Amino acid sequence: MSADAREPDAELLARVFLARVIEPGDEVGGRWVREFGVAEVVRRLRQARDALPGVSAARWGGLVARAGAAEPERDLDVARAAGVRFLRPGDVEWPGQLDDLGDGRPLGLWVRGTASLRMWALRSVAVVGARACTEYGAHVAADLASGLAERGWIVVSGGAYGIDGAAHRGALAASGATVAVLACGVDRPYPRGHAALIGRIAEQGLVIGELPPGDHPTPSRFILRNRVIAALTRGTVVVEAARRSGSLVTARASQRLGRITMGIPGPVTSALSAGVHELLRGEAALVTDAADVVELVGEMGELAPVRHGPVLPRDLLEPAAREVLAALPGHRAAPAEEIARGARTTRDEAIARLYELRALGYVERHGDGWKLTRQAVISVRRGRSPC
Template sequence: MPEAAAAVPEAETVARVAITRIADPGDEVVGRALGERGAEAVLAALRTGEPLPGASPRRTEGYRTRSGRAGEPERDLETARLAGARFVTPGDTDWPSQLDDLGPQRPYGLWVRGRPSLRLWALRSVAVVGARACTDYGAHMAARLGGGLARAGWTVVSGAAYGVDGTAHRSALRADGATIGVVASGVDQPYPPGNARLIGDIAEHGLLIGELPPGDHPTRSRFVLRNRVIAALTRGTVVVEARYRSGSLVTARRAAKLGRVTMGVPGPCTSGLSEGVHELLRGEAVVVTDAAEVIEMVGEIGTDLAPVRRGPVLPRDLLDPAAAAVLEALPGQGDADAADIALTVGATRDDTLRRLHDLRALGHVERDDGRWKLVRTAHDRAAHPES
């Protein structure tokens, strides 16, 4: 597997690897210190119990205690290499600079499993997230979005979980497209276990990324923290089914705060799995129903436009305005005299008669005892069954 070219000193990278064993992802105290001092100095402070700005005595002691787990970062790097993974840090040529928008919550580095360039794949990426216990409708829409985005050349990003996440990944892979799984565990630990095969496929054909070192397992808080990476990495986030307290809403709202596009797929108003999406749509999110509409929102302005949506073209839509006005002047039920129709239209009787005969030739009207009435079509009867 080709290694990503690095522009970061090896000592800085090794120190950041060690820090992933000591501080939880998104720790703002450590994040600010890294920006001010560099990884080697921060690691030394964490190990010796030197207080970092903003750290309480209890937190400082916690860092010092956990630093015992970070004694051999080189071993973590070797374990990752054997699993087909590498460690990418801020400043590396493969680092996605949009993650810098997270400020002090920026990852210390990312463990990346897979061959492609993370930076390049993330440039045109969209997050598709949603309920784990999704309905058939939610699975259908996730597949429609995942496959459509992949076929259009966009990278589908999600959390490799059950439900919407897994369906979006699978659809992108079936379309021979690009997909990135952002996990809340070590990239060598398939979680959830039931998605082990999918996670292996993502690592083989796409990219699997995470903040935790090899062998680490997820916790509830780490899932929430993982969502900020999904939000920052992509140009926009689409939510497909979510309850009010869903983690998908956390991702979407974080995306909105970062200035990314937030989108939602509407569902039945009676479905509890759509209530969270509908709440988003009442606020910061935009309605989308397919990949083309998503691309219009996140793509180039004036270029990546969704096709114009309209209903079926009816024969009466093809009439010129004058003939259409005569047709509209006929009553919905019963008949009318040509003179009355002419008066309604504001035209002469002769001109109106000519239009009426044209409309009869086209099958729109009929004449009975010198009076005119509409011809009832199958479409009319379907639209007005009571008449």
């Protein structure tokens, strides 16, 4: 049970207050909380004196103005009415890996949905990419998320158009679990065109965010939201991204945090894959499907299957027979002696192999010579059996 399911205590109210006043990812604010404690930070902001260190007078004045309008009890009431709870560090459900963000750690998280965020985060993968994605990108993201969900992994993304939406839908289509990390209040889904999708995620998964109820997204909040996606998960997969894509921010945050960073390549002619290719030239791992991802982020023994090219019928022949078959000219009959020289064997051995090949439909007698059958010529080119 989260702390706000009971009568709110002073520390809970203080963190809800600060979530309204301090922007997500503000490391100065995080340092204040670490050095002075939430109660002292709240006291100074409320009393509007004894400015805390590390900010200008103008910025301190802006924080004090925000503090004057903060109503933590009201925020909790609005959240409860929307089926939203507030998690703080130290709660049973708090994902400990968020602590890797140091002073940039969220002051708390607003959560919509019934599952345990801590348990889900332990086996989660971020799938992110371009908003204006191609059909290829959307297909790959949905297929990847579906494959991860079928293997029991949680798909985490940002709820946006493009790759994010395709990833969420892919996981839901496989009756799997997914988490949307929003850059706004979780009671006000954004983008509006994804209101139905985000509602479905809340029913089947989790919708989380740092911003209090009713807060709106801004460009900086989208960027800062990405650090939560990176920290929460075991690894990040970028499906499509241009060179200035916000999803590259998630990938680089993942690298800084020691998580596994992966990319799915696209056409070299596509600007929407240029950012992914840049990652792959660095330390990111190239993956093509869910099996590849799980091999990297999963436990020991969760290996992707060994991949082979197609097995051709001639691959099933004995090595000596393959040598004899390769020694036959393509468009004429040849005597056994010539074939033996080409196969680097004796005449008797070549004849024995030629009879085997005739039984399999590869060759036929032409007087004193041997020739590939018409079906064999076609099948060797196409990789099929002549029989």
